[in-house]
Amino acid sequence: MKKGKQQRQKELQETIEATPFVTDDELAKRFSVSIQTIRLDRMELQIPEVRERIKSVANHEWTETVKALAIDDVIGEVIDLELDEKAISIMDIREEHVFSRNDIARGHHLFAQANSLAVAVIDDELALTARSSLKFMRQVKRGERVVAKAIVNGTDDKNRTIVNVSSNVGKEEVFQGIFYMYRSEEQKGEK
Numbered sequence: 001m002k003k004g005k006q007q008r009q010k011e012l013q014e015t016i017e018a019t020p021f022v023t024d025d026e027l028a029k030r031f032s033v034s035i036q037t038i039r040l041d042r043m044e045l046q047i048p049e050v051r052e053r054i055k056s057v058a059n060h061e062w063t064e065t066v067k068a069l070a071i072d073d074v075i076g077e078v079i080d081l082e083l084d085e086k087a088i089s090i091m092d093i094r095e096e097h098v099f100s101r102n103d104i105a106r107g108h109h110l111f112a113q114a115n116s117l118a119v120a121v122i123d124d125e126l127a128l129t130a131r132s133s134l135k136f137m138r139q140v141k142r143g144e145r146v147v148a149k150a151i152v153n154g155t156d157d158k159n160r161t162i163v164n165v166s167s168n169v170g171k172e173e174v175f176q177g178i179f180y181m182y183r184s185e186e187q188k189g190e191k
Helices: 005-018 024-031 034-047 050-061 107-120 184-191
Strands: 077-082 086-092 127-136 146-157 161-169 172-183
Touching: 005 034, 005 184, 024 034, 077 107, 086 107, 107 127, 107 146, 107 161, 107 172, 146 172
Parallel strands: none
Antiparallel strands: 077 086, 086 146, 127 172, 146 161, 161 172
């Protein structure tokens, strides 16, 4: 049974507030309506499209800048960053990311998103991956949005910074990585 317009719009607004990176396609499936209906609802509610919501979140939440690499070198779009604490990036899986025969994302793209985010979160001019431990939980398909979250989790016995990265499609985890990061010598002593 379909919901009335007012109820759908109320739930749509609540859903977007809770998960601002949700796409119109995902919303259409969730509410069992067309993408055009979602777009019209968003227009009535004055909710911008997902790309504008992402830019808005990034502009309001970024308090520091990436030091270890140029922001353009980060794979995916960084939307939140607190140096030496946490970072978030998103990547929409497009045709150039997938195998042509089955529309499954190539694993190196998921790794690259996670690894570059692990580098970006380091508060240092030099950060290099010394070692990583990876686990792919499920295949990612073209059209899906991957949200990677990096959390700095202390140092190991060799004084390398440990960064845990978890990548999700919606609420489902698709990738886990633990990255052991080298830093410049002078920064190691300060941390």
